[in-house]
Amino acid sequence: MRARAPASSANLGPGFDALAVALALYVEVTVEPAEHLRVSTEGEGSDLPADATHLAARVAAQVIGHDRLAITVRSEIPVGRGLGSSAALAVAAAAAAGAKDPLAVGARVDGHPENAAASALGGLIAATIVDDAAAAERLPLDPHLAFVVVVPDQQLATKQARAALPASVPHADAGFNLGRMGLLIAGLADHRRLTPTATEDRLHQPYRLPLFPQAARLLAGLVDAGALATSWSGAGPSILAICTAGTASRVAEAGAKLLDETGLTGQVLQLAPDYEGVQTAT
């Protein structure tokens, strides 16, 4: 069976571990019976070992119960950049292996319910862990919105980004993020109400900034170029600009310039949201 799942951008500023949006950039996984495990990969992530340790192989074997499988992975999703590549891969592999609930499998394997839910369901997602399982709900997403992602070539390990977070935070900062998250959910439902204030955050971005100091300039520069709001994408280092469809090209051009100006190499992607989530075909 074949399955395709979209990339996702999580956190979106205040919505740390709670919000994600699916983006039209895909990984496709094919799983077929074989005499013994064969993994072949193309595109992004194809430098990873194509053997039993590959995430797609582990997920498919777990779903099916054995690993006498031929698995093909074709991915457009840059790895280790905060675009949910492993959650998308896990969801697509689970679906291609015939899992009844690819979201549950993907969230369990990847550990990020919001990325897995966006890849499985599409659109804008509120998600969290409840009783050790993913709980996810769709939220309204204004179809006038478009996304620009500045993707630096350097990777930033999620583990390292997680270790940068403090054990405790001021109560006022927790409240700050709740207040901004409400404004953000309203703004994502109606772009006319979305402002840069809505993606302000005090729970992760400021703590991670030393790992990727150029983020400050990128976040501000993309707003200056016309983005409605900007945030780190997942744990970075990609930076997400939330735009109207009409301004996305201008913001993308500014993104390329900002990469140059901050001494980075990388790519700038203009992406529509994905509203479909994981899709299977036999």
Add this chain to the structure above:
Amino acid sequence: MRARAPASSANLGPGFDALAVALALYVEVTVEPAEHLRVSTEGEGSDLPADATHLAARVAAQVIGHDRLAITVRSEIPVGRGLGSSAALAVAAAAAAGAKDPLAVGARVDGHPENAAASALGGLIAATIVDDAAAAERLPLDPHLAFVVVVPDQQLATKQARAALPASVPHADAGFNLGRMGLLIAGLADHRRLTPTATEDRLHQPYRLPLFPQAARLLAGLVDAGALATSWSGAGPSILAICTAGTASRVAEAGAKLLDETGLTGQVLQLAPDYEGVQTAT
């Protein structure tokens, strides 16, 4: 001029200082020119001094620039119970005094932008303070929802409730509330998706429980009786049950029984949401 504003229930579990819903229980304020300040009050809060220290008098004098006013206040909103009585009064007084932006005045005077915004705009509100001013947005609220509020006779000062909060909280608890708040916003937009999980909270209710230990029994008992979810209303001691219209009567009966069983006196209100916010008439 005459103005009427609805009560509100803030926080709603995870949405500490960030969410509020307007409830169809009202305060009405009339402001007219007079030779010198006269304040007369009826209903809830009429035991407070009817003089220049009255909130309605202070707000009206501030808006108009002098206090040669005859002010009448008629309120159905119990005071000091977590139903936003002072925010509603401030918004109504500001509107009755001719303020162009009663929300801004009410939020500044009362200090709770989410209560003031619910009283000013009606419906379900996401609000917070941005640059010392209230920022507020409407969020979708399922018209099938109804509210039951258990209102103990005892008051709980907001100041005392605020002092019970810790200076800092575990980072994981801040994330916990963000995750629940996303689920709650989805559930309030569609009652079929609302579960008791969505109003779980780790930022205020657990810390305030020693001030009102009966809350635990009320919160759980109202869910047992059929409420979709329950939370403290504002800083308490009122407890809010979010219900479908069909189950509200049953939940209200259970609320009365729970008051008895926990040794409390008080009242149980069945309230529709208010969708209008502050209304003025000359």
